Amino acid sequence: MTERATIxxxxxxxxxxxxxxxxxxxxxxQRVHDxxxxxxxxxxTTQKPRSVITAIDAYYQRDxxxxxRGVHTLSERATVQMEAVRDTVQxxxxxxxxxxxxxxxxxxxxxxxxxxxxxxAFLKPGDEVLITGMEHHANIVPxxxxxxxxxxxxxxxAITDAGELDLDDFKNKLSPRTRIAAFTHVSxxxxxxxxxxxxxxxxxxxxxxxxxxxxxxxxxxxxxxQQLDCDFYVFSGHKLYGPTGTGxxxxxxxxLEKLPVYQTGGDMIRQVTFERTTFAxxxxxxxxxxxxxxxxxxxxxxxxxxTSLPWRELIEHEHRLLAYATERALQIDGLKIxxxxxxxxAVLSFTLEHVHPHDIGTFLDFEGIAVxxxxxxxxxxxxxxxxxxxxxxxxxxYNTLAEVDTLIEAIESVRxxxx
Amino acid sequence: xxxxxxxxxxxxxxDHGRRPRHFGAPAQFTHKLEAFNPLCGDRLTLYATIENDAxxxxxxxxxxxxxxxxxxxxxxxxxxxxxxxxxxxxxxxFHKLVTGQASADGIGRMEILAGVKxxxxxxxxxxLAWHTLDHxxxxxxxxxxxxx
Numbered sequence: 001m002t003e004r005a006t007i008x009x010x011x012x013x014x015x016x017x018x019x020x021x022x023x024x025x026x027x028x029x030q031r032v033h034d035x036x037x038x039x040x041x042x043x044x045t046t047q048k049p050r051s052v053i054t055a056i057d058a059y060y061q062r063d064x065x066x067x068x069r070g071v072h073t074l075s076e077r078a079t080v081q082m083e084a085v086r087d088t089v090q091x092x093x094x095x096x097x098x099x100x101x102x103x104x105x106x107x108x109x110x111x112x113x114x115x116x117x118x119x120x121a122f123l124k125p126g127d128e129v130l131i132t133g134m135e136h137h138a139n140i141v142p143x144x145x146x147x148x149x150x151x152x153x154x155x156x157x158a159i160t161d162a163g164e165l166d167l168d169d170f171k172n173k174l175s176p177r178t179r180i181a182a183f184t185h186v187s188x189x190x191x192x193x194x195x196x197x198x199x200x201x202x203x204x205x206x207x208x209x210x211x212x213x214x215x216x217x218x219x220x221x222x223x224x225x226q227q228l229d230c231d232f233y234v235f236s237g238h239k240l241y242g243p244t245g246t247g248x249x250x251x252x253x254x255x256l257e258k259l260p261v262y263q264t265g266g267d268m269i270r271q272v273t274f275e276r277t278t279f280a281x282x283x284x285x286x287x288x289x290x291x292x293x294x295x296x297x298x299x300x301x302x303x304x305x306x307t308s309l310p311w312r313e314l315i316e317h318e319h320r321l322l323a324y325a326t327e328r329a330l331q332i333d334g335l336k337i338x339x340x341x342x343x344x345x346a347v348l349s350f351t352l353e354h355v356h357p358h359d360i361g362t363f364l365d366f367e368g369i370a371v372x373x374x375x376x377x378x379x380x381x382x383x384x385x386x387x388x389x390x391x392x393x394x395x396x397x398y399n400t401l402a403e404v405d406t407l408i409e410a411i412e413s414v415r416x417x418x419x
Numbered sequence: 420x421x422x423x424x425x426x427x428x429x430x431x432x433x434d435h436g437r438r439p440r441h442f443g444a445p446a447q448f449t450h451k452l453e454a455f456n457p458l459c460g461d462r463l464t465l466y467a468t469i470e471n472d473a474x475x476x477x478x479x480x481x482x483x484x485x486x487x488x489x490x491x492x493x494x495x496x497x498x499x500x501x502x503x504x505x506x507x508x509x510x511x512x513f514h515k516l517v518t519g520q521a522s523a524d525g526i527g528r529m530e531i532l533a534g535v536k537x538x539x540x541x542x543x544x545x546x547l548a549w550h551t552l553d554h555x556x557x558x559x560x561x562x563x564x565x566x567x
Contacts (some may be wrong), residue, residue, distance in 0.1 A: 033421055354437070356484035358459050358544060366421035375460040376423075388460035388482050417420055418485070419434070 016313055022398045024049040024305070031220050035368025038403045043188050043216060043347055043394035044372050045238045048302070052242060055301035056294045066290055069268060085300030086283070091289075092303050093233065094224040095250050102256070102286045103296055106247035107215040108138040110234035111182070113249060113286060114211055115142035117259035117375040118150075118180055125151030129178045130208070132170070132194075133159040134187040136378045139213045143182060152179065159384060163190035163339035171202060176210040180231075185217035189338025189376040189390065191347030193221070200230050209255065215239055219396065220318060220345045231255050237295065241396075242302030247293040249286070256282045263288040291417070306397075318346050321395045321404060328408045332415060338390050342366070349390040351375075352411065354416040357391040364391075367410040426534030427541065436485030441478045441495035448476070456543055456550040459486060465551045472503045476550075484544050490532055491533065497529060498513035503556050510553045517545050541549075 025047045030037050039047060054335050059081065065074035067082050070079050090098045104110040112317040122127070129143045133156055147154045155178070157170040165183075174181065181203040188194050196212055203210045211232040214223060232255065237246030251259070261268065261279055265288040270278040279285050325348050331333055334353030352360060361373030372392045375382045382388060393407055420428065448466040463481035465517055467474055475497045494513075498506040515521035516536070521562055523530040535545040 033423060035421075356461075356482075358541070359459075359483035359486070362427070362538065362541065363420070363424065366424045374458065379460060382460055388462065413420070417428070418437075 003292070004227065008099070014316060016310060018317070018398065018400050021309070022400075024051070025398055026050055026053070028398060032368045032370075033366045035366075036406075038367075040393040040395065040399065040403070040407060041370045041372050042219075042396035042399075043239070043392065045244065046219060048243065048298075049241055049305045050306050052298045052301045052412065056243065056298045059294045059297050063320075063334070067293055068284070078293055081300075082291070082296050085296050085303075088248075088300045088303050089225060089248055092223075092307065093248075093250055094226050096226055097253060099282045100250055100253055100256065102249040102251065102283045103291055104234075104247040104249050104286075105245050105292065107213060107234050108142075108237070108247075110147060110232075110247050110249035111138055111211070111213065112142045113262045114180075114182075114201070114232055114251075114259070115146040117261050119146035119152075120149075121258070121260045122179055123150035123152040124152045126174075126177060127130050127152040127179045128155050128175065129153070130155045130170075130173055130178050130181040130183075132157045132165055132183045133384055134163065134165065134190060134192060134194075134378070134381055135213070136183055136188050136215075136376065138215070138377070139182055140380070156380075157183075159192075161383075162341050163187065163192050163381075163385075164341045165192070165194055165199075167195075167412075169196075170199065174202060174206045176206055178203070178206055180211060182211040182213065183272075184213040184215075185223075186214075186220065186345045186347075187339065187378075187381070188216045188347070189349055189378040189381045189392070190341065191344040191349065192339060192341040192343050193217070193343040195305040195343075196230070197228060200228055204229070216347075217345070219306075220315060222315075222340040224378075226251050227268040237299040237302065240302055241306060242297070242299035243292075245292045246299045248299075249416050251347075253282065257288070259286075259289075261285060265289050267291075297340040298387075309397070317395065318395050318399075319397055321401065322346055322348060324401055325393065325404045328404065329411070332411055333410070334415060335411065338385055338387065346395045347392060348394070349392045351387055351390055352415060352418075355414055357389040359418065360391040360411070360414055363414045364407070364410050367413070369407055369410055371407075427538055429531055429534070430529050432489040433485060435489035435492040439479075439488050439492035441492060441499070443478060443480050444556050445476060445478045448478075450555050452555045454481075454547050456483075456487070456547050458543055459484070461544075461547065463487065463491060463547055463551060465491075465548065465555060467555060469503065469555075474498050474501055474503060474506055479548060483547070484541075486532075486535065486541050487544040487547050490545045493529060493532070494548050494552065496554070497527060506552065507556050510549050510556075513549055514546060517542055 063077040065078045067079040086101045089101045156172040158166040209231040212230045214235040219240045233250040238244040268288040337351045357373035445545040450467045461483040468476040479491045526552045
């Protein structure tokens with residue numbers, strides 16, 4: 001460890017005891033390949049605090065039953081607990097009404113729900129859907145499918161060499177034909193934070209609906225959907241310290257009421273005969289079948305956990321981790337940071353001369369360090385930068401400056417091995 | 420380097436990874452096939468001149484990790500000048516070797532890649548060029564090979 005790194009690592013972070021916070025995450029306390037685990041793949045999924053694991057365990061140990069349909073005690077308990085999470089999510093993102101919160105299996109399912117509804121009811125030949133060049137596949141492919149089905153055209157706003165949205169191109173590609181603009185809040189491959197308030201206002205100006213993909217933002221940026229005035233905001237539970245298989249679709253009531261149903265079946269109906277079915281009101285209209293009850297309860301515990309912490313200061317801590325990692329990474333010979341936007345969140349994507357990201361990933365794994373290597377389900381972003389892949393370190397509230405030091409030393413070691 | 424990694428990154432593999440042989444598109448060839456590994460985004464193009472059921476010349480280009488480039492480079496070394504039947508046989512032996520289904524008998528110098536079997540995430544890297552070769556030899560009417 002360099003002297004400078006030692007000094008930086010020992011500085012207190014606004015009196016937050018990160019070591020104490022780390023003890024809330026049982027998984028972090030382990031060795032991988034006989035090294036202390038350094039988990040830096042948080043953009044792929046975050047680890048879960050004990051309170052989330054305990055909530056899921058307690059539910060299955062004591063309260064497991066199906067929701068919305070039993071008169072018995074366990075069913076009542078399950079229903080009350082799950083529906084309480086709807087209130088928790090509503091408060092967390094400041095939705096106007098609890099009915100505007102739809103539980104899904106994740107971001108992908110939420111975007112598919114909206115894209116499917118638009119294709120069926122609101123898109124026709126001549127219409128346009130606007131996305132950006134920094135979307136991950138989950139916010140590209142559903143819209144391609146929607147356009148193919150409806151005859152609408154997909155427009156893509158370009159990104160700059162820094163990995164920022166080309167605002168002029170975004171403006172140029174918005175038109176009165178744009179039915180919906182769907183873009184990411186934070187890029188998973190580049191870390192870019194989009195100026196979404198400005199983008200939403202621009203889209204509003206041409207009468208387009210707006211969907212924000214919040215998968216990478218929700219754990220790092222406080223979101224107020226009423227202040228943003230977006231029509232839809234979607235995110236996954238598992239990137240928010242919650243369980244996999246959970247997600248949220250926020251939609252304005254007026255939109256959710258006029259959007260056609262997506263998956264159909266039990267729990268989302270009002271009355272079924274063989275001739276005709278009438279559907280339940282929102283939110284149940286979009287929640288067909290037995291939901292991931294335990295997961296949703298776990299998601300509630302995750303949000304309760306995060307909001308019990310001094311979150312704003314932890315966000316500053318994450319910025320500090322990114323700034324420190326960036327500063328040190330830039331001193332490594334042959335290292336190139338992919339994604340150099342002025343406004344970034346928690347993601348350090350990079351390439352190393354003469355070393356393929358896959359080799360970096362394997363090498364770091366054997367130093368106990370978990371990073372993602374690959375195209376990050378964002379192949380068009382990789383094509384934009386003319387690279388097959390990057391290595392990506394992504395940070396969360398429980399990461400430390402000392403872990404950044406470990407990462408940097410390991411990258412130096414990879415570089416020397418492959419030089 | 421963690422000593423546990425040495426079986427994967429042996430000196431000969433690192434050498435072929437850094438300075439691949441048979442690299443670059445030849446001026447003339449009878450066969451060309453592109454391969455793509457969607458897991459990592461790597462692309463590889465294999466070029467060969469196949470005459471009288473023998474691989475007269477074979478080259479490749481593209482981008483890949485040390486394992487995939489070394490495997491492609493060593494594969495070209497092994498099969499150039501050999502009969503198609505021999506190359507096909509080598510593909511089967513190599514595939515079984517790196518997926519842990521067989522020993523290195525009759526595999527020759529490619530044995531050095533046997534360590535890959537203990538790194539399941541990297542098996543596709545080691546076999547990308549070989550799958551491309553297999554499709555080429557079978558004359559499959561495909562434009563691109565995918566490891567998926």
